[in-house]
Amino acid sequence: MIRRILLAVVCVCTVVSGGDALRAQALDPIRYTLRFPAPHTHYVEVEAAIPTAGRADVEVYMATWTPGSYLIREYERNVEAVTASAGTRALVVAKSTKNRWKIATGGASSVTLRYKVYSREMTVRNNWVESAFAMINGAPTFITLVERAARPHEVRIELPASWKKVETPLEPISGSANAFRAADFDTLVDSPIIIGNPLTREFTVDGKRHVVLFEGDTQLIDADKAAADVQKIVNAAQGVMGPLVYPHYHFLTMVVEQGGGLEHKNGYLGMTNRFATRTHAAYMGFLGTLAHEYFHNWNVKRLRPVELGPFDYENENYVKMLWVAEGFTDYYADVLPKRAGIATKEEFLDGVSGQIEQVQNAPGRLVTPVNMSSYDAWIKQYRPDENQANVTVNYYPKGAVIAFLLDAKIRKATNGARSLDTGMQWAMQRYSADKGYTPEQFYAVMGEVAGTNLQPWFQKVAESTDELDYSEALEYYGLRFRPANTSGRAVIGGATRNDSGRLIITSVRRGTPAIEAGLNVDDEILGIDDVRVRADGLNARLDQYKPGDKVSVLVARRDQLMKLDVTLGTEPPRSWRLEPLPNATPDQAARLTALMDGK
Numbered sequence: 398m399i400r401r402i403l404l405a406v407v408c409v410c411t412v413v414s415g416g417d418a419l420r421a422q423a424l425d426p427i428r429y430t431l432r433f434p435a436p437h438t439h440y441v442e443v444e445a446a447i448p449t450a451g452r453a454d455v456e457v458y459m460a461t462w463t464p465g466s467y468l469i470r471e472y473e474r475n476v477e478a479v480t481a482s483a484g485t486r487a488l489v490v491a492k493s494t495k496n497r498w499k500i501a502t503g504g505a506s507s508v509t510l511r512y513k514v515y516s517r518e519m520t521v522r523n524n525w526v527e528s529a530f531a532m533i534n535g536a537p538t539f540i541t542l543v544e545r546a547a548r549p550h551e552v553r554i555e556l557p558a559s560w561k562k563v564e565t566p567l568e569p570i571s572g573s574a575n576a577f578r579a580a581d582f583d584t585l586v587d588s589p590i591i592i593g594n595p596l597t598r599e600f601t602v603d604g605k606r607h608v609v610l611f612e613g614d615t616q617l618i619d620a621d622k623a624a625a626d627v628q629k630i631v632n633a634a635q636g637v638m639g640p641l642v643y644p645h646y647h648f649l650t651m652v653v654e655q656g657g658g659l660e661h662k663n664g665y666l667g668m669t670n671r672f673a674t675r676t677h678a679a680y681m682g683f684l685g686t687l688a689h690e691y692f693h694n695w696n697v698k699r700l701r702p703v704e705l706g707p708f709d710y711e712n713e714n715y716v717k718m719l720w721v722a723e724g725f726t727d728y729y730a731d732v733l734p735k736r737a738g739i740a741t742k743e744e745f746l747d748g749v750s751g752q753i754e755q756v757q758n759a760p761g762r763l764v765t766p767v768n769m770s771s772y773d774a775w776i777k778q779y780r781p782d783e784n785q786a787n788v789t790v791n792y793y794p795k796g797a798v799i800a801f802l803l804d805a806k807i808r809k810a811t812n813g814a815r816s817l818d819t820g821m822q823w824a825m826q827r828y829s830a831d832k833g834y835t836p837e838q839f840y841a842v843m844g845e846v847a848g849t850n851l852q853p854w855f856q857k858v859a860e861s862t863d864e865l866d867y868s869e870a871l872e873y874y875g876l877r878f879r880p881a882n883t884s885g886r887a888v889i890g891g892a893t894r895n896d897s898g899r900l901i902i903t904s905v906r907r908g909t910p911a912i913e914a915g916l917n918v919d920d921e922i923l924g925i926d927d928v929r930v931r932a933d934g935l936n937a938r939l940d941q942y943k944p945g946d947k948v949s950v951l952v953a954r955r956d957q958l959m960k961l962d963v964t965l966g967t968e969p970p971r972s973w974r975l976e977p978l979p980n981a982t983p984d985q986a987a988r989l990t991a992l993m994d995g996k
């Protein structure tokens with residue numbers, strides 16, 4: 398209700414001032430100062446000067462989640478020592494919900510809110526502060542006013558003596574050291590801040606500054622090689638989407654022995670390990686994540702499902718199109734390194750094959766349509782458990798496979814004149830900025846590009862659990878799935894892990910001997926046919942048997958010993974690896990080359 402009232406006020410302001418920019422200027426900014434008096438204790442101290450507009454009390458809040466990572470994170474759990482004052486006068490500040498506070502202003506035109514944030518979660522969606530550096534994200538750091546207006550937010554950072562540099566996609570405030578301005582709270586949340594002594598390289602494309610940054614243990618990182626290849630990926634992406642649409646871009650990588658990446662409008666925050674640029678395989682993984690997050694600057698940050706904006710930072714924002722926002726982005730994460738001349742043809746096909754394999758090996762693809770796995774991201778994708786693969790399908794690989802099939806469909810329908818690149822450009826022109834697209838609008842624009850109604854096809858691939866049909870794409874490009882070669886090995890069928898010498902079952906998929914025999918997740922396998930199996934010896938032991946053999950498996954379930962009869966199965970063949978047809982026609986070969994080279 399508060400929101401609706403405030404929205405009405407905003408509308409009036411818009412009419413009076415004639416635009417968002419003017420409206421933003423008309424509101425006094427919230428001014429934050431970040432301090433790190435004892436970074437080794439993992440705290441950032443925040444001081445926020447908050448305008449009150451003369452109200453008797455103001456309500457402020459901290460976001461409970463951050464866009465791009467669809468789970469309520471309860472960031473407020475890391476906040477402590479919240480106080481408020483006006484000049485020298487202490488004010489009453491009281492919690493009004495788990496993540497909100499009410500401040501009695503005493504009539505002051507501005508109040509100062511102070512609090513500390515414990516910052517020791519090494520993920521791209523949270524904060525980390527230590528003696529060497531700080532990684533600050535907006536949602537877990539900045540408490541702001543409860544309002545929908547586009548109010549500017551300014552941040553000034555006081556550096557510990559040993560830290561020399563601040564890098565962030567935020568706009569610097571000229572004439573003020575280490576001070577930055579966001580036009581609104583969304584921009585603040587969308588702009589990670591790295592403070593320390595990072596390794597940086599810069600390049601310019603289309604007159605736009607690109608910063609390639611590494612912070613953490615950067616001794617083994619080859620920043621020159623990385624920057625050169627990142628520039629090639631930027632150039633390849635221009636070939637897909639056209640002119641660059643951001644004012645500048647920050648590739649921010651923490652070298653912290655972790656993985657992951659989170660997209661932002663004018664940059665991305667990723668994590669990698671110290672050997673990321675040393676071996677080809679590790680480097681391709683690093684660049685694949687980078688290409689994915691970079692492509693998001695178009696697909697999801699500017700061209701977005703209609704539900705993903707304006708964000709409600711305190712509640713789930715349900716969306717059915719993450720298979721486009723994430724899956725299509727994942728497809729281009731395979732496409733861009735190939736077109737940049739970094740990945741080989743085989744690596745590209747391996748990338749697409751891996752996506753297909755993930756979809757086809759998940760029993761849950763026959764249970765949940767991909768648009769609903771997107772909708773339920775908040776309770777499933779980001780809360781995986783041992784039964785996940787049985788009941789749902791990951792929208793990343795399924796979306797990527799749909800993109801691959803759609804690309805072929807458009808190319809075939811237009812005799813190679815258009816492609817999915819054209820579709821993404823048209824969608825961008827039509828639905829970017831503040832518009833957003835509905836599923837029907839997305840289906841329609843792709844149909845227009847293809848010159849045919851694609852709605853029934855989209856409904857089948859995205860809104861039903863029907864199996865995907867690969868035949869059209871394979872025929873168009875002259876590809877086939879490599880003939881399945883079965884190892885012939887006997888298997889139980891459950892996944893296991895070595896837990897300090899204990900052999901523990903971690904998942905039991907539908908259609909396997911394990912589930913038929915009643916083996917459970919968390920069972921500890923102790924022996925087969927009265928002979929001990931050690932934690933690293935399961936496969937070697939099963940090699941002593943043939944598929945179809947009946948064995949007795951001794952397990953401990955909550956410390957109770959029991960024997961279960963299992964009929965061993967056959968290791969499933971790897972059936973989903975793409976390769977060019979040995980007798981592909983010149984036309985087919987040319988089409989595959991056009992896809993890989995971006996023609």
Ligand SMILES: [Zn+2]
Nearest residue numbers: 689693723726
């Ligand atoms: Zn993504």
